[in-house]
Amino acid sequence: xxxxxxxxxxxxxxxxxxxxxxxxxxxxxxxxxxxxxxxxxxxxxxxxxxxxxxxxxxxxxxxxxxxxxxxxxxxxxxxxxxxxxxxxxxxxxxxxxxxxxxxxxxxxxxxxxxxxxxxxxxxxxxxxxxxxxxxxxxxxxxxxxxxxxxxxxxxxxxxxxxxxxxxxxxxxxxxxxxxxxxxxxxxxxxxxxxxxxxxxxx
Amino acid sequence: xxxxxxxxxxxxxxxxxxxxxxxxxxxxxxxxxxxxxxxxxxxxxxxxxxxxxxxxxxxxxxxxxxxxxxxxxxxxxxxxxxxxxxxxxxxxxxxxxxxxxxxxxxxxxxxxxxxxxxxxxxxxxxxxxxxxxxxxxxxxxxxxxxxxxxxxxxxxxxxxxxxxxxxxxxxxxxxxxxxxxxxxxxxxxxxxxxxxxxxxxx
DNA sequence: AACACTACCAAGCAAGCGCTTGGTATGTAA
DNA sequence: TTACATACCAAGCGCTTGCTTGGTAGTGTT
Numbered sequence: 001x002x003x004x005x006x007x008x009x010x011x012x013x014x015x016x017x018x019x020x021x022x023x024x025x026x027x028x029x030x031x032x033x034x035x036x037x038x039x040x041x042x043x044x045x046x047x048x049x050x051x052x053x054x055x056x057x058x059x060x061x062x063x064x065x066x067x068x069x070x071x072x073x074x075x076x077x078x079x080x081x082x083x084x085x086x087x088x089x090x091x092x093x094x095x096x097x098x099x100x101x102x103x104x105x106x107x108x109x110x111x112x113x114x115x116x117x118x119x120x121x122x123x124x125x126x127x128x129x130x131x132x133x134x135x136x137x138x139x140x141x142x143x144x145x146x147x148x149x150x151x152x153x154x155x156x157x158x159x160x161x162x163x164x165x166x167x168x169x170x171x172x173x174x175x176x177x178x179x180x181x182x183x184x185x186x187x188x189x190x191x192x193x194x195x196x197x198x199x200x201x202x
Numbered sequence: 203x204x205x206x207x208x209x210x211x212x213x214x215x216x217x218x219x220x221x222x223x224x225x226x227x228x229x230x231x232x233x234x235x236x237x238x239x240x241x242x243x244x245x246x247x248x249x250x251x252x253x254x255x256x257x258x259x260x261x262x263x264x265x266x267x268x269x270x271x272x273x274x275x276x277x278x279x280x281x282x283x284x285x286x287x288x289x290x291x292x293x294x295x296x297x298x299x300x301x302x303x304x305x306x307x308x309x310x311x312x313x314x315x316x317x318x319x320x321x322x323x324x325x326x327x328x329x330x331x332x333x334x335x336x337x338x339x340x341x342x343x344x345x346x347x348x349x350x351x352x353x354x355x356x357x358x359x360x361x362x363x364x365x366x367x368x369x370x371x372x373x374x375x376x377x378x379x380x381x382x383x384x385x386x387x388x389x390x391x392x393x394x395x396x397x398x399x400x401x402x403x404x
Numbered sequence: 405a406a407c408a409c410t411a412c413c414a415a416g417c418a419a420g421c422g423c424t425t426g427g428t429a430t431g432t433a434a
Numbered sequence: 435t436t437a438c439a440t441a442c443c444a445a446g447c448g449c450t451t452g453c454t455t456g457g458t459a460g461t462g463t464t
Contacts, residue, residue: 014441030319032234036422049442051423114316117232152397153389157381161393164370165363172362179359187355191363191393195354216411238452251412253453 004042008104009071015053017043023064023107031061031111031118061115062123068108069130072100076137086144087193093141094185097166102173103181110170135159150193158192165191206244210306211273217255219245225266225309233263233317263317264325270310271332274302278339288346289395295343296387299368304375305383312372337361352395360394367393 004021006012012020021042025034036057040047054060079092101109119127142155151158165188173184206223208214214222223244227236238259242249256262281294303311321329344357353360367390375386 030234032232033320035420037420045441046443048423048425048444048446052441055423057422118235153392157386157389160370160374161367161390164366164368166366168362168366168369184359187359188363190355194396237450239450247411248413250414250416250453250455254411257453259452 007068007108010067010108014043018050018053018060019064019067020107022060023068023111026061026064026111026115027107031115058119058123061111061118062127064108065112065119065127066130068100068105068112069127069134071105072096072109073130073134073137075100076134080137080141086141086148087150087189089141090145090192091185091189093138094162094166094188095181098169098173098181098185098188101166101170102175106170113167113170138162145193162188162192209270209310212269212310216245220252220255220262221266221269222309224262225270225313228263228266228317229309229312233313233320260321260325263313263320264329266310267314267321267329268332270302270307270314271329271336273307274298274311275332275336275339277302278336282339282343288343288350289352289391291343292347292394293387293391295340296364296368296390297383300371300375300383300387300390303368303372304377308372315369315372340364347395364390364394 004017004024006016007020007023010016010019010023018039022034022039025038025042029038035047036050037047039060040050050060054063075096076093079096080089083089083092100106116124116127138159139155142158145151146155146158153161169184173179175181206219206226208218209222209225212218212221212225220241224236224241227240227244231240237249238252239249241262242252252262256265277298278295281298282291285291285294302308303315318326318329340361341357344360347353348357348360355363371386375381377383
């Protein structure tokens, strides 16, 4: 019973505690190397008791992914709603995604990125459908920027380059260091619309 | 005996054929989900016979990573040697890394990125030392560009953003589509030095 | 002819895995 | 007081896993 930190957006019911513990273990050791006995030990129950809450180990993985996609899709929506100009919407999106990846939902987001193929084909399709909603929010903003002439590249390609930049941060970004999430977000926005595009470019 | 395509830079000795098969399986199913029986079946031998060539399954994973780092470090060196101007050196590096990731060593490079933590601590440190050499080649070129004033950001951070952009391509880039490796490389170079920096910006 | 080396097979062991089973304690509501 | 649901335990089943063992066929060398 080591007690895992709760992942933001997951309640602390028995089920929720299992999900938080699983998210942490899946990130640290990977899905396959994590045993149901590991998860049970963190929460402080017997391994068999897990199957009172989930049918299979894979269902735990899927639940982690589902919760974190839902939570962060809502965060993106809020980010967009709070701004009017496309460039500022982009900045808000980048900040939101960085926060998701290195901040309050980092465990589950990392799992989402790295343990994708551990799901069977059906569950992958189901998760993909949720992810499409998330991605469409990005594409709408990027297409607005493209129409404004703020960058030349195909918005689809641009989104993939951004995904790479933000998604990789879980391997190196350290919030305790000098670079803040906001600072990094500005850097990434500059990669999209150019350094000179904004009035207050430092 | 399904016969795996040989990974560029790996010979076709019995050992080499095992490595190519392993690289392909590790990429497709992940290290943990791939059994030694899977690997043996592709090469057409019994599972126990694998341990005549490698002491452990983990040693196979490490060998795949070691070979691909060595091969691509040499490719980076050649890319730098063939150009004189820093911007063109950067372009050559990006092309080389993209070729490594989506081209002739894609299986092994993907494994290198995604199965990192399946190595034990010692082997991780060993692989990291090899990777540092590879990374230093990038940093030297990026520091030259930075001194020339071609971008403002910290070269270390810039390298990480590039790593994200190139590393993620294995999830979406399709060489048969309209965008070529060269076209994508130009796009990424533009993200670093700005679209207007080059004479021939289309 | 004798030896040694490489590359493999056939069989199977011990450990660890996800998951099942039958049962118990506690809380809540009729 | 009975009835039912939730949350769990103790034990262990059946299967898969990485790896070991003892042996064989083919090749080259002296």
